[in-house]
Amino acid sequence: MKTNIWTQIFLVTEDLLNKISTSKYNPLYYHGALPQFIMYILFLSGLLLFAYYVPTIDNAYFSKNLVNAYTSVAYITNDIPFGAVIRAVHRYAGDAMVVAILIHMVRVWFTDRYRQYRWVQWESGIVLLLMVLFIGQTGYYLIWDERSLLLTRMTVSALEVVPVIGEPLRNWFLNGRTISNLTLSNFLFIHIGLSFSLLFALWIHYVRMSRPVITPPPALNYILMTIIFAVVYFFPITATKIADLNSQPTSMDIDVFFLLPYAVLGALGTTGFWISMILITAALCLIPYPFTNKKPVESAEVVDSKCTGCSFCFKDCPFQAIEMVPAPAGSRFKLLATVKPYRCSGCGVCVGACAFDAIDLPNLLDSDVNEKIKQLANSQSA
Amino acid sequence: MAAAIGLCLWASAMMPWAELDMNVDNLPHTFKLLHIEPVGKALGEIYGGSADKHKTHLESQKAEGKKGEYVYSLAIGLALLGAAIAIAAIGSADDEEKMTLPEKK
Structure with missing residues (x-):
């Protein structure tokens, strides 16, 4: 265990939560299980959204009215019963998942549960975090509003500068050389495909645990749902403008949980972005390795x-x-x-x-x- | 615990009122079929006073879609909170340490 001010803060927080909720319902004891429960909320709400989502940027299926990704999202929001609420639940559950993963990560680090044999859990956890962040970002592309267009173009600019594979990466991302209907299909495929790939990554994450806690107690799940539903009520999702390929949006609202890398990209440029992302990821991946531990562990x-x-x-x-x-x-x-x-x-x-x-x-x-x-x-x- | 159960029941009863978009003037035909129109009217009397507050808040937040659905979201959240507190109160009886530490021999 680390013995510094942060440990004390964690212990005091833990003690406080134990007094409020008793140890049986202390969320800090289910920090790994909570993200998984949120994942189920995301799967279910996403399934409902998927039923009405049309992944195109122009009239792919109808000739009279404009039917595309943006209008299908507007249709879900305004015409499908509880569509706006389900959409907001999907969005805020995503935010909650990132928060829960970060708490899980910090807690695992402070309690030294990443060392030795558990390096696989740590590394697979980093991969899971990156997957979740990318899934969330693709979720923002799918709405196909001005922000989606700006995010897509920023991503393309970042991918293009990657040496050797920059152009193939861009073409893969756009599913062609330019933004087209196929681009949205690709975004949807990445969003859903990667979401289901989380299950495989989770299997690797759990494979070296004797008794992983994968389900929080119902009372905790209910409280988590309460928080999400309350946020939906107090901060409903608002309408945005449809993406226009002939215009170039220059600013957007940043969701700090998912879109922070784009703020870095905007501030540092493409080269600075890649350097900072690689450094952060490498630093996180290197944490479990022995040279970061002061005391070598002797086995029983x-x-x-x-x-x-x-x-x-x-x-x-x-x-x-x-x-x-x-x-x-x-x-x-x-x-x-x-x-x-x-x-x-x-x-x-x-x-x-x-x-x-x-x-x-x-x-x-x-x-x-x-x-x-x-x-x-x-x-x-x- | 009684307060938690009360909250759960109060919020659960609020859900159908919210689902009616906070308006019980024109109840759906189902209410007539089931002869529960008085129940619908009673819900309106209990919760109707807060309808304007909900609408004002949601309109200030530029909420899209039916406003009652957001109130339903709040109601289900409160019902779950009440249920969570009640479950935790019942479950805390199991919180005592039952494991016996082995006696060193």
Whole structure:
């Protein structure tokens, strides 16, 4: 655990939330599960929007009235029952997802749950965050208002400067050489396709967890829904202007949760944008690597002569670092615990689980910990 | 907990009124079929006083679509909040630590 002012802030916040909501409903204990619940809200609301969305920039299906992405969004908002509310829920749930992911990320970092065997979770989490941000940005393209047009053109300008693959990237993004009906189809494909790809990325994210908490308690889900519905009421989505390919919008409202990279792009230009994005992403990806940790972690060690093969440590280990193997010949017991050092994070859960002092951390002996606890208890009772 | 359940019920009853776009003057035919027109009128009497406030707020925010749908959103949010508090109050009984730490031998 990190021991600085931030840890204290986290502990005070945690304690405060425990007093308000009790530990059973403390959102900080479900920081990983909350984004997943929000994902389900996004899937469901997105499905309802998808039913009426027309991914074109001109009259693709009708000749009399202008039917395109923008007018279909306006139709959803104004004519479909609860269309405006569902659209707003979809948008604000996206914002909530980014907030929840950032809280999850910070919390995981402060509690040191990204080290050792869990580097896969950290790296896959970074990928998930980037995916969510890009999905959200494509959501803004789909509305096809002035902001969508400006975002599309800014993205094209950023992609074009990428060495060697700049032009293919631009053509892939636009689904052709210029903005056309196919462009919106591509945006929709990316938005939905990448959203479902989140499930695969989540599988990788969970694969090394013994018991991932993937569902928050219903009461927390309800409160989250309350917040989203209240935001929908207090800050309804307002009408915007349809995109006009013959004009060049020069300013837009920035959604800080998804469109901040575009503010960076506008401020630093394409080269500065790519340098800053690569640096930020690389810094985030490098966090789990050992040179960023001051203290090397030593894995737990089993005292073979004391182990009874009860499996408590195996069941409690959050890193799947303990394996129960057949006990050696002559043992009174059937099983023996063994530690996989490359998976052990030195958290000490197994030491607490063992009733027979049969497992120790080399740099933190069970007897020493017990002695410290006794001293602490005595000092507090005195 | 009684207040939370009360909030949940109060907000749940507000939902059909909001769905009627905060107007019970011309109730849908369903109300006649089910002979629950008095219920519709009662909802109007209970919640009708706040209709103007909701409309003023939503118009100032330039909300699109039917205004009652946003009020429905608020109502369902409040109902869920009441339910959450009630569930948490019931569930907090399970909050006590039940795990027995192993006694070191």
